Amino acid sequence: MKKLYITLIAFMLLAPAFKANAQGGFSDIIKVSPGDATKLVQAYGDPLFKGFGVGMNSGWANTAKTKKLLHFELRITASGAFTPNSDKSFDVTKIGLSDGVGPKDPSQTIAPTIGGERNNDGPVMNIYDANHNKVDEFTLPSGKLPLIPSPQVQLTVGLVQNTDVTVRLIPKINFGGDVGSVSMIGFGLKHDLTQYMFGKAKTLVPFDLSVLLAYSRLNLDASLNVKPQDGAVHDPSDPNTNNDFSNQHTDAHFTSFLAEAIISKKLLFFTPFLAVGYNTAHADLAAIGNYPVTTNANGEYSVYTDPININEKTISGFRADIGFQLNLGIRIFASASLAQYKSVNAGIGFGF
Secondary structure (H helix, E strand, O other): OHHHHHHHHHHHHHHHHHHHHOOHHHHHHHHOOHHHHHHHHHHHHHHHHHHHHHHHOOOOOOOOOOOOOOOEEEEEEEEEEEOOHHHOEEEHHHOOOOOOEEEOOOOOOEEEOOOOOOOOOOOEEEEEOOOOOEEEEEEOOOOOOOEEEEEEEEEEEEEOOOEEEEEEEEEEEEOOOOOOEEEEEEEEEEEEOHHHOOHHHHHHOOOEEEEEEEEEEEEEEEEOOOOOOOOOEEOOOOOOOOOOOOOOEEEEEEEEEEEEEEEEOOEOOEEEEEEEEEEEEEEEEEEEOEEEEEOOOOOEEEEEEOOEEEEEEEEEEEEEEEEEEEEEOEEEEEEEEEOOOEEEEEEEEEEO
8 A cells, every 4th residue: 555655746756756755654544434534645645735736837937028939948947845834734633534533642633744744653543443443553654745846847939929838748657566657738828918018118118028828737647556454354234345456546637727927127148037926726636446444343344436536726826936047058947936835946948
């Protein structure tokens, strides 16, 4: 079950770096009922979903100036979103868990999220059957990512009417093993507004002004391999008699949308910019297939189909970006963002 944790971060294309950290703990969440498992995964992974939503909306543009017809730019950037203190932990008694799971020590209820403390595991959780007999226990995991990363590779081409089109594309890559496959597609349009100014107004404007619309979607699919505990037998009272566990996998989709106005001023090879707008992000993550979950003290298990299902809007609201573009043959970009999470973005690009 180590894969369940790994698949939550694989979509950042950095999953191999975290593979060694996937120790027990978090994977055991699948031992609880589907509703409780979903709530625990959602609470633990919340900073990841929000941070990645902010990151996917970063780095689309670092200047309001649009390109000449068929001029292009290829850039590689990376964003990092900072988890605020309020999202670094959660109280397991405040997320609506059922009576089937609860802290072993009633005084130990605070668990780190994925963006929380890295050196301290969460509380030990007891699992109970319908008669409140303890059937198992597991330890909630420690934090893993104080900075939520998000890489971007994009190509921008100038079109007619002072409009740029930008494409972000990661073709489906199968990492195999614990990580699975990842793909991404994104589109952006930037349109110059100063062209609609006339007469003296146009000559007096000392800056470039444009609007940007952008959308991106990332997909993740990874296989899982969750088997019954040694010696466990199927509960004869369980109406789900399907013991085929070969179809287990995660299915995840993350989408984001950005609309903003950008103002910039070129000063020789240095171009500062400011952007203000609105951004949203949405996360869909599910564990697909049949999963055995121990349900009583006799070691019997029930089979749950598609036990984890998260569907939520993770980011929605105002966003502001400030940064610069430095043109020294190659272009260097850097910016800072203020949104639901604070973030930074930096990278390089080239083109004409």
